[in-house]
Amino acid sequence: MATAKSPKAQAAWAVRPLCVHGQPAHGHRGDGRVHSIGTGHAYESALRGVVAFIKERDGILGDLKDLDRDTAVAYLLQRSEAVLQKTLDLDRQAMQAFMNSRAGGEGHSRLPVIKSEHETILCSRAYTPIQVTLVARAQTIRHALATEVARDAGLRAHELLTLRRLEERPISDHREFRNDLFTGRHHVRRYTVKGKGGLIRQVALDRMLGERLESRRLDDARIVYDREIRYQQFYDIGGGKLWTDSFRKAAERTLGWSTGAHGLRHAFAQARMNTLQGLGYTYTEALAIVSQEMGHFRPNITEVYLR
Secondary structure: OOOOOOHHHHHHHHHHHHEOOOOOOOOOOOOOOEOOHHHHHHHHHHHHHHHHHHHHHHOOOOOHHHOOHHHHHHHHHHHOOOOOHHHHHHHHHHHHHHHHHHOOOOOOOOOOOOOOOHHHHHHOOOOOHHHHHHHHHOOOHHHHHHHHHHHHHOOOOHHHHHOEEHHHOOOOOOOOOOOOOOOOOOOEEEEEEEOHHHOEEEEEEEHHHHHHHHOOEEEEEEEEEEOOEEEEEEEOOOOHHHHHHHHHHHHHHHOOOOOOOOHHHHHHHHHHHHHHHHOOOOHHHHHHHHHHHOOOOOHHHHHHOOO
8 A cells, every 4th residue: 555545545445354244243243353334434534543643743644554553552642632432442443453454363462441531631620739739748759759740840640751851862853842832930950751642842840859850860761561551761750550549549638539640730731821921921822832831732632721
């Protein structure tokens, strides 16, 4: 298949061999085939999105032949912030079916089930600075530091596991970052994190907080797994599901309630919007800056954090 083909044509090409329309699903469940016309159309729609993702990420013509496990997981992670669980599961099933068909059956490793963050974003609310302090005091040292870092830089749970010094890893060059990111933030240290879709971006930490982070730098990077995804970690701090579980339990003990660790990103977004608008930025310009600082490039998603 030529890379010049459209996402629609590629998706149709990919789904066609999977379809066995007319054969009832009863007695054939789990065979990896598509027995319903409606499911076939849904798989095509899902795979069109995958082609667009590959093109956007790599800056070249998207080609489903480039779909591997790492690319599939990166796509699911990016989608998890924008779609409901049902849609996310359909995307995973479509990619799994296509990848299995290329491997000649069930030989391809199974894709992990990624949890949709969309519902979490919709219901989460920002914590006040005092509330964050109280929660952190109820956590272990490594999880408490992760809580402070996540709040100060607006990080996702898994991004805590990817922190690197700025000079050690270049930011992604397929995106055009604004030159006024972190305006209004003084005395900071710059780091990079690897976020949704494999996007590597700069983040800023208060200098004193950065020094505390550096005090927990590992002599040798270690490999950790979170939700079946492999990470190379350079700092001895919490991250991923273990950290979010710690945060939730600490919040319930100290505050009597919890909206989850994602509320820290709400707090970051709202504080940055207040700072930038106070410096004279319009709402639209401030939103664009905060969107990139949070690793979005989609201001409409960032707006949900301002509720």
